[in-house]
Amino acid sequence: MDKLIITGGTQLSGELRISGAKNAALPILAATLLSEAPVRVGNIPHLHDITTTMELLGRMGVHLLVDERMNIEVDSSTINSFEAPYELVKTMRASILVLGPLLARFGEAHVSLPGGCAIGTRPVDIHLNGLMKMGADINVEGGYINAKATRLKGCRLVLPQVTVTGTENLLMAATLAEGITTIENAAKEPEVTDLAHFLNAMGAKISGIGTDVLVIEGVDKLGLTSIHYDILPDRIETGTYLVAAAITGGKVKLKNTRPETLDAVTDKLIEAGAEITTGPDWIQLDMHGNKPKAISLRTAPYPAFPTDMQAQFIALNTIAEGVGIITETIFENRFMHVQELHRMGADIKLESNTAICTGVKRLTSAPVMATDLRASASLVIAALVAEGSTMVDRIYHIDRGYDHIEEKLTQLGATIRRVAR
Numbered sequence: 001m002d003k004l005i006i007t008g009g010t011q012l013s014g015e016l017r018i019s020g021a022k023n024a025a026l027p028i029l030a031a032t033l034l035s036e037a038p039v040r041v042g043n044i045p046h047l048h049d050i051t052t053t054m055e056l057l058g059r060m061g062v063h064l065l066v067d068e069r070m071n072i073e074v075d076s077s078t079i080n081s082f083e084a085p086y087e088l089v090k091t092m093r094a095s096i097l098v099l100g101p102l103l104a105r106f107g108e109a110h111v112s113l114p115g116g117c118a119i120g121t122r123p124v125d126i127h128l129n130g131l132m133k134m135g136a137d138i139n140v141e142g143g144y145i146n147a148k149a150t151r152l153k154g155c156r157l158v159l160p161q162v163t164v165t166g167t168e169n170l171l172m173a174a175t176l177a178e179g180i181t182t183i184e185n186a187a188k189e190p191e192v193t194d195l196a197h198f199l200n201a202m203g204a205k206i207s208g209i210g211t212d213v214l215v216i217e218g219v220d221k222l223g224l225t226s227i228h229y230d231i232l233p234d235r236i237e238t239g240t241y242l243v244a245a246a247i248t249g250g251k252v253k254l255k256n257t258r259p260e261t262l263d264a265v266t267d268k269l270i271e272a273g274a275e276i277t278t279g280p281d282w283i284q285l286d287m288h289g290n291k292p293k294a295i296s297l298r299t300a301p302y303p304a305f306p307t308d309m310q311a312q313f314i315a316l317n318t319i320a321e322g323v324g325i326i327t328e329t330i331f332e333n334r335f336m337h338v339q340e341l342h343r344m345g346a347d348i349k350l351e352s353n354t355a356i357c358t359g360v361k362r363l364t365s366a367p368v369m370a371t372d373l374r375a376s377a378s379l380v381i382a383a384l385v386a387e388g389s390t391m392v393d394r395i396y397h398i399d400r401g402y403d404h405i406e407e408k409l410t411q412l413g414a415t416i417r418r419v420a421r
């Protein structure tokens with residue numbers, strides 16, 4: 001099992017190119033199942049979750065071609081199985097995203113139930129209830145969702161809670177349904193918007209993109225001609241490197257990103273004392289060598305502060321001036337990083353879904369363990385300022401969502417290396 005060893009104490013500086021967004025690439029690769037003609041998808045990040053998705057599509061008989069620049073051509077005309085098996089779903093919950101496309105185009109899907117994970121129970125009831133309302137026949141047996149439909153029927157769906165992959169599954173299903181579907185209280189995350197643009201590029205008729213009411217007029221077929229689509233840049237990767245630079249008092253310029261998708265995050269960094277400058281596709285952060293001020297925030301669906309940046313801001317608060325209060329409202333168990341940060345000397349008290357962080361003068365290195373993707377990022381960020389060398393174990397979590405993290409941080413001047421046991 002690989003580990004990262006990070007020696008703290010360097011101010012990060014320099015420029016970095018941000019990769020494509022994991023959470024847009026996963027639904028878009030699933031959506032290629034809807035296309036009659038082969039589809040080319042570009043700006044795909046090098047991530048373990050992408051390899052898992054390719055394996056999942058490959059096992060269904062889908063033909064995939066990857067070039068050296070990570071453009072992936074997907075041809076689903078050779079599909080011969082409609083199953084997402086447990087051994088893949090258990091490593092990547094987003095495998096549930098094949099459910100909507102398989103059902104809509106092929107009338108059949110067998111997808112292992114994702115189950116809970118470190119950050120919460122994460123049920124998929126809203127996905128299933130929506131599909132049933134569209135006429136699907138669904139039963140759950142032996143840990144599998146078995147779904148069948150002749151042709152899905154458009155209807156009005158009012159989601160009881162904002163769900164990102166739930167909105168995406170229902171959106172993909174609705175593109176080939178008969179008639180009009182409206183999805184109310186839809187997720188507005190930029191990754192949902194990117195998926196909607198991709199579907200429209202394949203011939204879908206979706207309006208209301210970027211709002212919480214999506215209106216989808218079903219069509220008979222999608223992707224009658226081949227298209228090429230580039231995935232939007234990763235706002236969470238961008239935010240993570242901004243926080244990494246901020247905690248070290250550094251100055252970085254992140255290129256190939258979308259500043260307008262990060263307002264909630266950059267506002268908090270400005271509050272922490274950062275000077276933020278933006279251009280059409282770049283963000284620069286300059287802390288002028290200063291320590292951050294403690295930040296209080298509350299996670300909520302987009303455009304509010306993203307839960308996927310909560311752990312990184314807790315790391316920032318560990319050495320900040322003052323007390324920061326961080327409330328997690330999306331997932332019930334997303335504070336696993338706190339106990340590991342304690343091992344490095346952080347002062348954080350947990351009260352229900354709130355973490356009260358009092359900045360300490362210094363963190364010290366300790367062996368720590370990654371428990372989930374963003375928790376891992378927070379440990380790496382803390383290690384960048386800890387005295388001594390910190391060993392972060394179980395970094396397969398980080399490889400799910402951060403493209404070449406040690407190379408990118410090295411490029412910014414950090415002392416970090418990967419070791420294999």
Ligand SMILES: CC(=O)N[C@H]1[C@@H](OP(=O)(O)OP(=O)(O)OC[C@H]2O[C@@H](n3ccc(=O)[nH]c3=O)[C@H](O)[C@@H]2O)O[C@H](CO)[C@@H](O)[C@@H]1O
Nearest residue numbers: 023094122123124125126127162163164165166308330331
């Ligand atoms: C691959 C991907 O895009 N993952 C993102 C996606 O996860 P994901 O789509 O799994 O998260 P959701 O938006 O669905 O979850 C939001 C909340 O709704 C609940 N819920 C969801 C569906 C459902 O059927 N029933 C239900 O109760 C969840 O337990 C959670 O409490 O959005 C999360 C919230 O922004 C992000 O942290 C994840 O990075």
Ligand SMILES: C=C(OP(=O)(O)O)C(=O)O
Nearest residue numbers: 023093094308373374401
């Ligand atoms: C929680 C995340 O991913 P997933 O939904 O794939 O577990 C994440 O990207 O932070």
